[in-house]
Amino acid sequence: MKFICLTLLLVSGITDSRSEQYEVVGPADPVFAVAGEDVILPCSVKPSISVVDMRVEWFRLDLKDSLVHLYDDHEDRNTEQIQYRGRTKLTLQELQTGNASLKLSSVRVSDEGRYKCFIQSMSWYDDVTVDVRVEAVGRPPVITVDGFDRSGGLHLQCESEGWYPEPDLEWLDSEGVSLSSETTETHRNSDRFSLKNTIIVYHSGKIHCRVKLRHHMLETLINTTNNRFISWRTSVILSSVFVVLVVIAGILITVFALKNRAHIQLQDEHRKMQYALDQLQNEKRSIQNEKSRIQHERDQLLQSQKIIITQALPHLRTHTVKVTLDDDSAHPRLFVSHDGNQVRCGNRNTVNEENNRFKYYLGVLGKDGFSSGSFYFEVQVKDQTEWYLGVARESVDRKSWSDLRLDDGYWTVNRRYGDYWALDSAHVSLSLRVEPQRVGVFVDYDQGLVSFYDVESMSHIYSYTGQSFNEKLYPFVCLGYLYNNNSTPLIICD
The missing domain is CATH 2.60.120.920 (SPRY domain)
Incomplete structure (x- = not known):
C-alpha cells in the first residue's frame, strides 16, 4: 500500500511539472514605433495560463544597463531602470490571461533595438526576442529659391530635418515624373537626420519636393509659373551683364597696381610660413621626446609591478586553502x-x-x-x-x-x-x-x-x-x- 501511494505521488509530481511547461511567443516581424508615441511589445505564453505568480523580465540585448521592466513577487521592481524609468507598464488583468506584453510610452529613437521577454516559474522558464524599429517623422520640407544660373535655370533648394532613420528625398514635376538633382547633403544631429538638396529647373510649372520614410511621406510644392519668378529672371540677367562689365573694368584698373604689391606680399607670406613650419617641427620633436619619456616610465612601472607581483605570488600561495563548492x-x-x-x-x-x-x-x-x-x-x-x-x-x-x-x-x-x-x-x-x-x-x-x-x-x-x-x-x-x-x-x- 505504501509503495502504491509513493508511486502516485511521484506520478503526480511529474504531471504537475509537465503541466507547468509553456512556450513564450512573440511577433515574427519587427515592431515599428513612432518617436513620441506609445507602442506595445507583444509577448505571451502558450497555452494561455496566468503568469501573475511568475517572474516577468524585459531587458535589452544590446545595452549594458539592460533592464527595461521587472515584475516579480506580484509587484513591479524597477529601481534599476535607467533609460526606461516611468515609461513601461505591465497590466495585471493581462498577466492573468498569460499576456505579458509591455507598453512603452513616449518612444525615443534610442529605444530601437532587440528586447528579450523572459518568463520564469518555479520549475520552468522560456523567452522570446522582440525586434523594435523606431521611426521619427521630421518637419515638412521647405523649398527656397537661390536665384538663376547663367543659362537661365532656376535654382531651387529643399530642406527638411528631424527624421529617423535616414529618409529619401526626391523632386517631381507636375506630371509626377522624377527629376534629377545634385547630390543630397545629409547631416546627423544627435539621433536625427536633416537633408538638403538643390535642383536647377529650366521650365515653368509646379515642382514638388517629397521626403519619404517607410510608412510616412511629407511633400511641398512651388509654382515656377508665377510672374514674380519671370520678372526676377529678367532682372537677374540684366543685372548680371552690368555687373560683369563693371568687374572687367575694375580688374583691368587694379591688376597693374596689385602686381607689384602681390609679389612683395608673397615673399612676406613665404617667410611667415617657413617660420611657422620650423616652429611646428620643434613642437613635433618635443612631443615625440615627451611621448618616449612617458612610454619609458610606463614600461619601467609595469616591469616593476610585474617583479613585485612575481615575488608576491609565492607568498600569497602559502595561504592557499582547499575550496570545495557547496x-x-x-x-x-x-x-x-x-x-x-x-x-x-x-x-x-x-x-x-x-x-x-x-x-x-x-x-x-x-x-x-x-x-x-x-x-x-x-x-x-x-x-x-x-x-x-x-x-x-x-x-x-x-x-x-x-x-x-x-x-x-x-x-x-x-x-x-x-x-x-x-x-x-x-x-x-x-x-x-x-x-x-x-x-x-x-x-x-x-x-x-x-x-x-x-x-x-x-x-x-x-x-x-x-x-x-x-x-x-x-x-x-x-x-x-x-x-x-x-x-x-x-x-x-x-
Whole structure:
C-alpha cells in the first residue's frame, strides 16, 4: 500500500511539472514605433495560463544597463531602470490571461533595438526576442529659391530635418515624373537626420519636393509659373551683364597696381610660413621626446609591478586553502562536480527547491567559511564569457535580485559583455591589458583586504581595502544571469 501511494505521488509530481511547461511567443516581424508615441511589445505564453505568480523580465540585448521592466513577487521592481524609468507598464488583468506584453510610452529613437521577454516559474522558464524599429517623422520640407544660373535655370533648394532613420528625398514635376538633382547633403544631429538638396529647373510649372520614410511621406510644392519668378529672371540677367562689365573694368584698373604689391606680399607670406613650419617641427620633436619619456616610465612601472607581483605570488600561495563548492547552495541550473572543484551551466531534471539556493544568479558558495587570518585560492575562467569571482558574507540573501556588489555583501570582480568590472559601492571599469585565464583571490580578514590577480600575466586586477568584516566570508563563484548558456566550467585550481 505504501509503495502504491509513493508511486502516485511521484506520478503526480511529474504531471504537475509537465503541466507547468509553456512556450513564450512573440511577433515574427519587427515592431515599428513612432518617436513620441506609445507602442506595445507583444509577448505571451502558450497555452494561455496566468503568469501573475511568475517572474516577468524585459531587458535589452544590446545595452549594458539592460533592464527595461521587472515584475516579480506580484509587484513591479524597477529601481534599476535607467533609460526606461516611468515609461513601461505591465497590466495585471493581462498577466492573468498569460499576456505579458509591455507598453512603452513616449518612444525615443534610442529605444530601437532587440528586447528579450523572459518568463520564469518555479520549475520552468522560456523567452522570446522582440525586434523594435523606431521611426521619427521630421518637419515638412521647405523649398527656397537661390536665384538663376547663367543659362537661365532656376535654382531651387529643399530642406527638411528631424527624421529617423535616414529618409529619401526626391523632386517631381507636375506630371509626377522624377527629376534629377545634385547630390543630397545629409547631416546627423544627435539621433536625427536633416537633408538638403538643390535642383536647377529650366521650365515653368509646379515642382514638388517629397521626403519619404517607410510608412510616412511629407511633400511641398512651388509654382515656377508665377510672374514674380519671370520678372526676377529678367532682372537677374540684366543685372548680371552690368555687373560683369563693371568687374572687367575694375580688374583691368587694379591688376597693374596689385602686381607689384602681390609679389612683395608673397615673399612676406613665404617667410611667415617657413617660420611657422620650423616652429611646428620643434613642437613635433618635443612631443615625440615627451611621448618616449612617458612610454619609458610606463614600461619601467609595469616591469616593476610585474617583479613585485612575481615575488608576491609565492607568498600569497602559502595561504592557499582547499575550496570545495557547496552543491546545496548552487542555483538549480548549475552542475557541481562530485569533488566540488568545478561548476557549469546545465538543466537538472530534479533539484531540492527548499534548500537555500541562489534564485536569480547562477551562483554557488564554498562549503567552508573563514572568520580570521588570511586565505588564497585560484579559479580558471578560460573560455567562459560571463563570470563573477570573490567572497561573500555568510548572511547574503540568495533569493533577492541584487547587483552582487559590496553593499549587498559581496566583494567581487566580474566579466560581462566582454568588459571587466569591480562591483564596489559604484561600478569600477577595469582596463586590463590581456584577458585573464586564471584569477587569484587573496583575503586578509583581519586587515580588511580582498585582492584579485591575473596569475598568468603576473598583474594586479583590483583590491578592496579598509573593509570591516564581522561575519564569516565564503568563497563565491558565479556564471552570471539565468540566460547564460555557455557550458564551459569554472574550475577551482589546485
